[in-house]
Amino acid sequence: MHDQPLVEALARALLARGWMMATAESCTGGLIAGACTGLAGSSDWFERGFVTYSNAAKTELLGVPAALIDAHGAVSEAVARAMAGGACVHAPVQASVAVTGIAGPSGGSADKPVGTVWFGWCVNGQVSAERQRFDGDRAAVREQTVAHALQGLLARLGAPG
Numbered sequence: 161m162h163d164q165p166l167v168e169a170l171a172r173a174l175l176a177r178g179w180m181m182a183t184a185e186s187c188t189g190g191l192i193a194g195a196c197t198g199l200a201g202s203s204d205w206f207e208r209g210f211v212t213y214s215n216a217a218k219t220e221l222l223g224v225p226a227a228l229i230d231a232h233g234a235v236s237e238a239v240a241r242a243m244a245g246g247a248c249v250h251a252p253v254q255a256s257v258a259v260t261g262i263a264g265p266s267g268g269s270a271d272k273p274v275g276t277v278w279f280g281w282c283v284n285g286q287v288s289a290e291r292q293r294f295d296g297d298r299a300a301v302r303e304q305t306v307a308h309a310l311q312g313l314l315a316r317l318g319a320p321g
Contacts, residue, residue: 163195163306163307163310164198164199166307166310166311166314167195167196167198167199167202167310168199169314170196170205170310170313170314170317171199171201171202171204171205173314173317173318174205174255174317175204175205177254177317179205179253179254179255180205180206180207180251180252180253180254180255181196181205181206181207181253181254181255181256181257181313182206182207182208182209182210182247182248182251182253182255182256183196183208183209183210183247183256183257183258183309184209184210184212184222184243184244184246184247184256184257184258184259184280185209185210185211185212185258185259186211186212186213186218186234186243186258186259186260186261187259187260187261187262187263187277187301187302187305188259188263188302188305188306188309189211189213189302190209190211191302191303191305191306192209192257192259192305192306192309192310193206193208193209193211195306195310196209196310197209207251207252207253208251208253210222210247210250210251212224212243215229215234218234218239218242218243218246218260221246221250222242222243222246222247222249222250222258223242223246223249223250224239224242224243224246225242228242233272234260235260235261235262235272235276235277235278236260236278237278237289237291239260239278240258240259240260240278240279240280240289241258241280241287241288241289242280243258243260243280244256244257244258244280244281244282244287244289245280245282245287246258247282248282248285254283254284255281255282255283255284255313255316255317256280256281256282257279257280257281257309257310257312257313258279258280258281258282259277259278259279259280259305259309260277260278260280261275261276261277261278261301261305262274262275262276262277262301263275263298263301263302263305264297264298264301265297265298273293274301275293275294275295275296275301276291276292276293277291277292277293277294277301277305277308278290278291279291279292279305279308279309279312281312281313281316283313283316283317286316288316290312292304292305292308294308
């Protein structure tokens with residue numbers, strides 16, 4: 161697991177605060193949760209993962225308004241923010257990370273090419289979001305998404321990566 165040093169740093173940062181985290185994943189299908197729970201002792205800081213691949217799952221499990229998805233598309237800043245915030249509302253956690261994107265090889269458009277990923281983070285009630293575009297095949301996009309999601313949460317916790 162090449163994300164292990166990053167996961168270990170995230171674990172230390174969350175444990176130092178006595179916080180728990182959750183993930184809300186679309187394009188990664190649970191890979192971020194898998195990276196976190198691959199570390200022994202993760203039950204002390206990892207609470208749950210939501211795999212919300214469909215739009216209906218985003219609405220049902222995270223409370224993302226269907227109208228928001230209709231207005232902006234599932235791969236958007238608004239939806240990433242709503243997913244991150246929803247994870248903190250629907251789980252007893254102080255921190256979350258959400259990802260929604262187009263891993264490919266199909267599904268892209270001129271506005272949202274394959275490799276486009278929106279990230280959302282919620283840390284102690286503060287939600288932030290960021291867009292990235294990753295190159296490579298489906299596996300490479302998903303792998304880069306996992307690393308960026310973890311790095312982003314670690315940075316927002318004020319911890320060194």
